[in-house]
Amino acid sequence: GNSVTQMEGPVTLSEEAFLTINCTYTATGYPSLFWYVQYPGEGLQLLLKATKADDKGSNKGFEATYRKETTSFHLEKGSVQVSDSAVYFCALRNQGGKLIFGQGTELSVKP
Amino acid sequence: NAGVTQTPKFRILKIGQSMTLQCTQDMNHNYMYWYRQDPGMGLKLIYYSVGAGITDKGEVPNGYNVSRSTTEDFPLRLELAAPSQTSVYFCASSYGETKERTEAFFGQGTRLTVV
Numbered sequence: 001g002n003s004v005t006q007m008e009g010p011v012t013l014s015e016e017a018f019l020t021i022n023c024t025y026t027a028t029g030y031p032s033l034f035w036y037v038q039y040p041g042e043g044l045q046l047l048l049k050a051t052k053a054d055d056k057g058s059n060k061g062f063e064a065t066y067r068k069e070t071t072s073f074h075l076e077k078g079s080v081q082v083s084d085s086a087v088y089f090c091a092l093r094n095q096g097g098k099l100i101f102g103q104g105t106e107l108s109v110k111p
Numbered sequence: 112n113a114g115v116t117q118t119p120k121f122r123i124l125k126i127g128q129s130m131t132l133q134c135t136q137d138m139n140h141n142y143m144y145w146y147r148q149d150p151g152m153g154l155k156l157i158y159y160s161v162g163a164g165i166t167d168k169g170e171v172p173n174g175y176n177v178s179r180s181t182t183e184d185f186p187l188r189l190e191l192a193a194p195s196q197t198s199v200y201f202c203a204s205s206y207g208e209t210k211e212r213t214e215a216f217f218g219q220g221t222r223l224t225v226v
Contacts, residue, residue, distance in 0.1 A: 006153075032213050043115075043201055043217030044154075051213070089153060097142050097161045097207050099215055100170065103153035 002027045006090050006102035013080055013109050021075040021105045023064075023090035031092040033057075033066050033073040038087045038104070047075075047088070080109045113137050117202050117218035124192040124225045132187040132221050134202030142207040143185040144215065145169075145177065147198040154201065160185055161207065192225045199223070 007022040025033065032051045036044040048057035053068035062077045073090060090102040118133045136143065141162045146154040146169075156169030160179040174196060176188040185204075189196060200221045206212035 034214075036215075043219050044203075044215075045217070046214045049214065093213055093215075098156070098159060098167075098169070099142075099144055099203070099205070100156050101146070101154040 002031070002092060002094055002098065002100055004090050004092055004100060004102035006088075006105050008103070008105070009087075010106040010108055013107070015082055015109055015111055016079045017109075019075070019077040019080045019084075019107070021088055021090075021107070023073045023075065023102060025071050025073065025090075025092050027071075027092055027094055029095050031094045033064070034091040034093070035062070035064055035073070035075050036089045036091060036101070038089065040086075044089060080107070082109045082111055085109045115202055115204055115216050115218040117200075117221050119221060120219065121222050122224070124189075124223065126192060126194065126225060128192050129188070129190050130192070130223075132189075132200055132202075132223075134185045134187065134218060135183050136185075136202075136204040136216070137183065138204060138216065139182060140204035140206055140216075141182065142205045142215075143179065144203045144205075145175075145185070145187045146201045146203065147171065147196075148201060148220075149198050157187065157200075189223075194225050197223060197225045 034049045035047040048059040050057040050066035093099045144159045145157040158177040202218045203215040205215040
């Protein structure tokens with residue numbers, strides 16, 4: 001079946017630190033991969049996506065590369081800001097349209 | 112453009128009561144989804160639909176029912192509310208025809224408490 005596993009949080013960083021949030025997946029076929037972000041009291045919004053192997057998704061300084069050989073889609077940012085504090089979700093969408101999420105990783109950035 | 116609209120925003124139910132969570136989208140999306148989010152947990156897929164008249168089970172469908180009679184609406188029905196159904200429920204929708212148009216748009220959520 002399809003599943004997504006993320007590193008557990010919470011993750012606490014100082015401003016300007018480097019961020020990595022690990023995500024691995026299990027899927028048949030060729031899924032699309034996503035990172036979504038959720039700010040307090042809100043729904044999820046798309047951060048970035050990649051639709052095929054070796055694609056790199058990027059947005060707002062965040063990046064993730066679709067690695068089929070390691071079934072991974074790790075999220076990275078070179079220098080985090082206090083405003084990046086949120087919960088981050090890795091997700092996959094299979095070819096039948098089923099969209100499933102990992103358990104989320106809470107990020108807290110301190111000034 | 113309203114996007115995905117969920118009603119109500121908050122609801123308290125007694126054990127055994129039933130209710131329908133409403134979800135409507137005005138983006139002409141074929142795909143729609145219902146999730147629940149428990150405290151400190153990720154989103155679990157309850158049901159999804161790839162078009163009007165077509166629904167399928169997700170990861171945690173027990174205790175819920177859905178229907179999709181129109182492209183716009185995807186209501187979620189709880190028949191016999193149980194405390195284990197206390198959660199925040201999110202509805203989402205997306206296009207699906209090509210991989211480039213698969214971004215899901217989420218509603219603001221419905222916070223349900225069963226007492």
